[in-house]
Amino acid sequence: MGRERDHLAASRAALRSMRQDVEALDIADVAANWVNAQVLTAQIDTRIKALADLAHTPLFFGRLDYRHAPGVELAEGAEGESFYIGRRHVHDGDGDPMVIDWRAPVSQPFYRASRTEPMDVALRRRFGYTGGELTAYEDEHLSDPEESDTSSRLLQAEIERPRVGPMRDIVATIQPEQDEIVRAGVTGTVCVQGAPGTGKTAVGLHRVAYLLYAHRDRLARTGTLVIGPNASFLQYIEQVLPALGELQVKQATVDDLVAHVEVRGADSPAAARIKGDARMAEVLRRAVRSGIRMPTEPVMVVRGSRRWRVPAYELEEIVRELADRDIRYGAAHDALPQRIAHAVLVQMERAGEAPDDRVQDAVARTPAVKAAVKACWPSVDPAKTVLRLLSDPEFLASCADGLLGEEEQREIRWARPARGLKAARWSAADAVLVDEAYDLVQRTSSLGHVVLDEAQDLSPMQYRAVGRRCSTGSATVLGDLAQGTTPWATASWAEALSHLGKPEARVEELTQGFRVPREVIAYASRLLPSIAPGLAPATSVREAAGALSIRPVPAEGLDAAVVAACRESLGHEGSIGLIAADPRIPALSSALAAAGLPHLSPGEETSASARLTLVPASLAKGLEYDYVVLDDPAALVAAEPDGRTGLRRLYVALTRAVSGLTVLHSDPLPEALVD
């Protein structure tokens, strides 16, 4: 251990001096002008932040002793080399590496090497820390046939380390099946189906960090984005990438992406489902293009003493050719005047003139050409088009002909037609339609890589909205079909991926559960046959004895019993989540307050002094707590529009606990959970 502690101290000193070197850079020497200076200063600031020695994040967590120096001919007697693996690269004054970035190729065997495939590794060592101090290590001699596999105590300890604050990274303990996804190539889209707690979110975030390392230039230019279900979830995960040294990754909800209009209205579930259906894409396409008319009049352009005439049949050819091409409506609108002007130019040339590009531009701007364009390819305002679709029954009927039945059309129309854009009470689903309309007019620019978490809840139209933001890039799609709680929840990944525009994506399954103790996941999995019959239950790497407690209580004593269970859980270290049906939140909030137990809401950061969060079931997805108290499952099921969604919501709530789950119920439990 002495050698390891010395290396740790030396690495810290090396990191400090790397940071001092950057801080001491005098940009006056290199920056030729003010703009360069600003850019450089920003880059340097980012670099200094990335080199910050995070007091409680150890500089390295592993060591690999190679049997031969990597890259050197595997000759007899070639010397092995040791590498320390950490969150970032650290080198000494001579430029020799002290710590290797976990994403470097040389680090890969730390995650992948096994006894069957040792990848030339003689020793793999994992380090354990307590409060920043190096206190333990675990060794595996991968080529020693005498040694047998043991489960990692450090992995167990890492998962069970009490949670305070936001989500942590898992870089020290990424498992082989997870690493395969983290390091999958940047060009392909990967879709991960995984039961609760199998590490989907963690894997998605580490994959972004990996891709940024392996393809920094390309992704820095095109950008990366993590999409999550709601703001409180995004707050929960927002520190993971910065802790890995990546400060530039954007985060958003799908609603944020499509926020062209202010959402002030709501849809019935039936209307929302139709508006989210993929058929709406064709309805919108027709709506946007509904103003295209074949010209019936010639265009007459007057230049000086001469008049030029483009006959209607020639104009029609131009319009038809643009309409048949796969270009955006707006691009065609911009091209049309030039095409007409070009036809005029051809006539001028035939008449012996020698017009140049400037003449073509001038012709394109003449009132006659402008009027022709307006008549046959009018400009389109995407939001106004959707507004008309939802307000004007005849327009909707003509665009939805053969696509939506009359009943469906009636369902999606606004009860009170909006008088103008400002007055419209747009719903979240309407905003997605407006986004689609924008894209029909002008191509949405694509990012380099998008991570889509909790994807199972997206409608086909939402998948399309995400898909156009990675049309020339790639995506990581994460989800669990059993946790889908929207009326349009994904039933098959193949279908979802085709809406995303990535039908060729590969679907991987994660089956090993890290969060939820075995006893608890087995209990929750009893719901699987009714909520997602095709899915296998997750296994669990965790054996916490007595993790599950089910307590029947009389109805009049329920609130008091829930408060007592929270108090009991607070006796343990770490975070506590009290999960309840949304309508139960006000009563429980008062009961906690009356008992002198302060509580947070999801999205508020837990700390050593504020560890209890009151979680409405609708916001529980993706979150986790060391101890969970679950209030009345029957109320939670009843709060949903149908039985299957109710049981899926319950499945989510039952799978949030890391160390202990207490279920309190006064009404009978759903049948599958009764012994």
Ligand SMILES: Nc1ncnc2c1ncn2[C@@H]1O[C@H](COP(=O)(O)OP(=O)(O)OP(=O)(O)O)[C@@H](O)[C@H]1O
């Ligand atoms: N390899 C690992 N090492 C240590 N902890 C891990 C590992 N993989 C996952 N975890 C931990 O397990 C917990 C669950 O991970 P995560 O939230 O990513 O799962 P998920 O599949 O997204 O779950 P859900 O479906 O419930 O959203 C987290 O605390 C995460 O840090």
